[in-house]
Amino acid sequence: MGSTRDNIIEATRGLLELQGYYATGLNQIIEQSGAPRGSLYHYFPEGKEELTAEAVRWAGLAILDRIRQSLAEVEDPAEAVRAFVLQLALHVNASSCRGGAPITAVALETSGSSDRLNRACRDAYHSWQGAVRDKLASGGYESERASRLATHVIATIEGAVVLARTDRDVEALERVAEELAGYLRWAKSDNKGREGRDG
């Protein structure tokens, strides 16, 4: 088990995933982490915003690891993405469809009010897109195309988690797993990305 500081961050990360920023109170974080109340401002002198930024960074790195590891397990990029999304669907299902997008709520709640949190969320999303881009590039997709597809993949997954949580059903995730796999397979053979009108 980790240090008190790590426990606080981990508890915060979990609550942000389930509830977002404003619904998550410091009291709740204390309670859930089991950390001493006085420790919070000892480790995070700037308070809730600093703690949240750290939790978002933490969550971003954890997901980045999951993405990289999952994608590395399957050679073909299209199949690898499908496998990752299905694995994510299991995770969402395991949380009774209440989790799965650890920073999306924070990103939307604070994009207009906190530069610090906005930056933290942006860094996470960029790192995820980078991991997907690298997988696609190393799998034979042209570099620029891989980058655009990576944005598409991450956006679709984010949105599918939102739908799954709202529906309390992972079907949306299962659908996009298949659609993304089919799309990436096609995009590899036709890597122009824009059609000729005479097609």
Add this chain to the structure above:
Amino acid sequence: MGSTRDNIIEATRGLLELQGYYATGLNQIIEQSGAPRGSLYHYFPEGKEELTAEAVRWAGLAILDRIRQSLAEVEDPAEAVRAFVLQLALHVNASSCRGGAPITAVALETSGSSDRLNRACRDAYHSWQGAVRDKLASGGYESERASRLATHVIATIEGAVVLARTDRDVEALERVAEELAGYLRWAKSDNKGREGRDG
């Protein structure tokens, strides 16, 4: 201009889009709407949750209209979706990348805590998917396939708005506009949606 009740709902809708549920206070709603303070609990006796549910419903219907209208303007479904996403990108840009997903934050914040708000969000998402599905179906896509693609389209758009707001840049939306158009065009010719292993 509308009634006092409508003004309150409209102000709430706008604030939810920018900030989400918990960050939006009743005081702010009063101030922004210009409505008399006493009117709020007159029109919404059950308080903030009832008002929010109404605002979500309102937002859902407004977006549904925008989707239907936009899709109806272009005959080809793939091009129609592209045009809608680009139009949405303009809207997001016009809000300095601070708006564009009017109910996503609410959906994530309250999916685990309020059945009422959860239902309202779910209804909205379903109606949007239905509009896309109908457009695809009437454009020649097989019915079951149209439904799955519609989920994919809505998920991707939702996620792209999240990325755009976090990046404070609509590039993600512009990217998925092209990718979705390319994908839908391909999906129409190959309408199986799952590959045979025998290729």
Add this chain to the structure above:
DNA sequence: GTCTATACGGTGATAGAC
């Protein structure tokens, strides 16, 4: 229908003992 005043709980944050 509208307005004012207020109750009451919970929030983030702080001070100072240990």
Add this chain to the structure above:
DNA sequence: GTCTATCACCGTATAGAC
């Protein structure tokens, strides 16, 4: 480093006059 007590504030919600 940890803990307790407490702060000032803001949230939603309510009561009652007009």
